[in-house]
Amino acid sequence: MNVRLKMFAVLKERSGAAEAELQLPQGTKVSAALEQIGRRFPGIADVLPKAAVAVNLNYAGRDTVLHDGDELALIPPVSGGRA
Amino acid sequence: MSGEDDLIRLQAEPIDVGAVVGWVSDVDGGAIAAFVGATRRQGGEEGKTLAALDYEAYEQMALGQMRQWAARARQQWPIRKLAIVHRTGRVEVGRPSVAIVVSTPHRAQAFEACHYLIDALKAELAVWKKEVWSDGNSSWVD
Numbered sequence: 046m047n048v049r050l051k052m053f054a055v056l057k058e059r060s061g062a063a064e065a066e067l068q069l070p071q072g073t074k075v076s077a078a079l080e081q082i083g084r085r086f087p088g089i090a091d092v093l094p095k096a097a098v099a100v101n102l103n104y105a106g107r108d109t110v111l112h113d114g115d116e117l118a119l120i121p122p123v124s125g126g127r128a
Numbered sequence: 129m130s131g132e133d134d135l136i137r138l139q140a141e142p143i144d145v146g147a148v149v150g151w152v153s154d155v156d157g158g159a160i161a162a163f164v165g166a167t168r169r170q171g172g173e174e175g176k177t178l179a180a181l182d183y184e185a186y187e188q189m190a191l192g193q194m195r196q197w198a199a200r201a202r203q204q205w206p207i208r209k210l211a212i213v214h215r216t217g218r219v220e221v222g223r224p225s226v227a228i229v230v231s232t233p234h235r236a237q238a239f240e241a242c243h244y245l246i247d248a249l250k251a252e253l254a255v256w257k258k259e260v261w262s263d264g265n266s267s268w269v270d
């Protein structure tokens with residue numbers, strides 16, 4: 046199945062890509078997808094454990110099962126700042 | 129009350145705060161509260177100063193988040209009109225990066241709704257900022 050990967054901010058810069066297509070076996074979880082992403086984009090491998098993930102525009106946990114056509118986004122810490 | 133009339137926007141152009149306040153004005157809203165977040169001047173290492181912030185958004189997600197928080201605010205307070213406008217791209221120091229404006233019948237409700245919304249944005253909005261320093265260096269804020 047195909048999953049569209051989107052990367053932002055520091056992750057986009059360090060990976061050198063804003064978007065990529067991932068080919069994954071049916072039933073792949075976010076955690077396994079992140080391992081594949083780390084191999085394909087070694088420049089961000091060290092950041093991946095800390096990055097939040099969104100699937101189809103909603104924050105998702107590492108155990109979330111991906112489906113064909115999903116959009117998986119790597120979310121660096123948000124800009125927020127101090128209150 | 130539906131939130132279809134909310135003004136929820138990401139924009140690369142400067143925020144005209146007066147125009148947003150004007151948009152939120154309502155004959156039944158006796159109170160209008162506005163929160164404006166601006167890029168703050170700050171010093172870095174070796175005397176360099178912050179020149180600007182570059183904002184990058186995951187637009188679809190950020191718009192969805194803002195609509196969701198607007199709907200939650202409407203469940204909690206009797207909001208007449210509501211606007212959330214956030215910048216993308218380069219914002220010079222001292223310029224607005226976000227404006228949240230709410231009109232309600234009475235002032236406490238407007239303050240509370242405004243406070244709720246900016247706290248939600250600060251914690252979770254899918255927008256990132258990069259510091260651009262006076263010496264030309266830049267770095268993502270994390």
